[in-house]
Amino acid sequence: MSDSQGMSIVVRVVTRWLLGLILIFGLAVALYGHLTPGGGFAGGTIVACGFVLAILAFGGSRGPGAFFTRWASALDAIGALAFLALAILGFTAGAFLQQWAARGDAFTLGSAPSIVLLNLAILLKVGAGLFAGFSAIALFEQTADPDTADSEKGADA
């Protein structure tokens, strides 16, 4: 699959049009997760689907999908570690997972910066994790490691 040129011109062009929309929509869903429905998990799923679409349309060796395939596992780990680090930062405010950053006006993006950051970490973790799972299964012949698809951190979304 990774060697193919991807799918027909229609799919490729439409993917190119929609990819930006999908990615920015996923990011918006994650970043506004503390105000509106959504959150890091939902946003991460959308972003991962965007990259999966890129892989399906353009093949595994080109485009943003190829970049992501190489880095998904590392990004996954970075996202999880970032979440843990942010959670531990909560100790500075008194308790584990406590909001440590100064809060802004209610109902704006800055109302809870620490939750936004946590959502971003979850976005990274879930997006990269889902994508890593997809690529481990779809590109099975090449990557022969049983991906664990560890799945606990989205829990806090």
Add this chain to the structure above:
Amino acid sequence: MSKILSAFVFCMLVWIAVTWAFDTTSLVLGAVLAGAIAFSLRNLELDEVPLLLMPQRLVWALAYIPVLLLYVIRANFDVAWRVLHPRLPIRPGIVRAKTTLKSPSARVLLANSITLTPGTLSVDVLDDVFYIHRIHVPEAAPEADMQRSMDTFEGFLRRIFE
């Protein structure tokens, strides 16, 4: 450059539509993210889409919508007539037609316009050759007939994209 810029504007519009927040934090963050996405997608093969940068193309694009709608409605009546006709005068088949459009975006839109029109369905696009499934293929010169119907669309799309 214009490719990045148009992608950026598009992403920014989506961001504003989704978040509907106009405070500085949100707008700056949206601009940064839209810029990053537009930049990272720059290498995906595609022709230049200078849609947002040239007003006359925008006007043609807006004009295309009612024209397409007109064709869709007309084809609707045609299909309805065939379906309701007691003898069911259909003659389904696949015809081949060539396009003179060069831009991939224009070709995709052409294919989609054909699909959107009832009774015709683009099955595949291989370079400049379209394979179109029609509900009624005329007995005489089927390809020329198809070519004729495509010409209107092509004229608009050429002005929009090329």
Add this chain to the structure above:
Amino acid sequence: MTMYVLAAVLFGVGLYGLLVKRHLLKKVLGLLILEHAVNLFLVEVGYVDGGSPPIRLAGETAAAFAGGAVDPLPQALVLTSIVIGLGLAMLMVALSLRIYERYGSLDADRMSELKG
């Protein structure tokens, strides 16, 4: 009462698929149905008749919000359990692929090395 019956029926369907069907992908589907039977049940537990989404809007008082919104806790639980279910399903598919690679078949009866 309906929700208990619904959950029980779906649970039974999932269990049947997971334990009785011999095709590995059908087992995966059975697992997904099983997971979602429980998820559906949890969501229904938190449902308030005519309730609003548990998102507080600007200008809404806390009391009005608490009175009108559905219980958000089961939704959080379900989100978590969906993630877990996803992990399980992914692992199961990966294992199925391994089995397919080895036996050239997804039929559980062809798996021969472990009996009893």
Add this chain to the structure above:
Amino acid sequence: MLQLIPLFVLIPLGAAFACLLVKRRVPAMAPMLSLVGVLALLALAVTGSVQGAAGASIAGGWSLESQGTTSFLPGIALVFDGLSAVFLLLVAVVSTAVLVFGFRYMETYEGRPLYYALLNLLIAGMNGAVLAGDLFNLYVFVEIASIASYALVAFGTGGREVEAAFKYLILGAVASASILLGIGLIYAATGLLNMADVGTAVAAGGIPETTLLAATALFLAGLGLKAAMMPFHAWLPDAHPSAPAPISAMLSGLLIKTLGIYALVRILYLVIGMDGALGGSLQTLLLVLGCLSMVGGVLLALGQTDLKRLLAYSSISQMGFVLVALGTNTWLGVAAAIFHAMNHALFKGALFLSAGSLERIAGTRDISKMGGIARIAPATTIGAVGASLSIAGVPPFNGFWSKLLILIALFTAGMHVVGAIAAATAVLTLVTFVKVQQRVLFGALPERLKGAHDVPASMSLPVIALAVLCLIGGLLWPLGLDDWVGGAASAVRTDGPTNEAPAEYRRMVHSEGRQP
């Protein structure tokens, strides 16, 4: 100390993801990271046990007042009490031994950083399950540990391993779904998830009896599957031997206890209440299932020729001992059960590790093809013999004392038949292991094995260390019984010498929760 409770979960979780992060560039760092993490856990667990501090840590630090209600506790509560302390220490000790053993043992496997990541994830899940203060988090952590264990069973990626993992995964998934459905039923009836609160509500009759019965049945089926009780045991003899030896030690030594026994004790004693309406039938059920596991496990073990499979069946049998002890519903019974679970973790861990060593030395797991290994591998032999004596119940090893305590608890509770069955099973266990030792370690050395060598010290020392701990536990147990193991039992039973009770658990969770 109480502030540090989340670290029990955070350290292994962080280590797991750090291992994934370094897996491509610097794979050699993964074992080091894991070792640092496990040693930190060991230090924390020892500190916690020595201080004996009990309390809860609420993630997020939400206070009850701001919620406008005191009827439920918001936030994720991690509760550290006597029962948790014992299991945390156990997890830390066995994990350390397993990790050190694995350094050399895993050299023949591909993708080692993944192994370390999964091992850490397993530890994180077990620690979390032991600390979780509410039902749902218990479920989440049980699942984290389970998913990691499914992947680890399949780690060898041979047909056998993958099949065993698939079977294990299917039954494990059914178990998890049952547990979650049980939690859903309880939440539907009470709107509570915190174990202390649910326990109070159940004791006050706040749950309709049918709901409670259904939830209990679901919990028993789910946790029984995870604990490999006899009618639910089918996956264990396949899954445990298929994993790499360190993982077998982890699964048999720790996983079935933290996920099965610990969760059963917490839920049966604290949430559902063994003295409540369902207590009598639960007691009978535990005794029957326990006897079945005890006898069935040991009889099946007797017939095995695969060393690891034999050990796996004997795990089922030993879990039977723990179950009947829990079925007595007395302080002494619970203490004996915890003591035996603890001892089993130590000696079964050592036995599975030494089985890995023996497999390396002899090139086979077939008992009938081994023999006289004591002559070529003295270090491995010392560890294996120590652990075998312990599981066989030979004084002064710890296995003897815990089995004796179980028998005493059974007989003082008037369960003479069960006691007799347990005594007979103990004798059969002795027979099994004497047979194994004679065949494998002593007797004539086959020609084929003349040139074989002992395993490196990093593989034999952890086994010896665990065996020594068995001996120490056997010699010093009277010192720790009241304060430590007894303290663990007192966390769920009120009729012991110290008067900590389920109510204490509730008070602990809530008073900590009120702190800003």
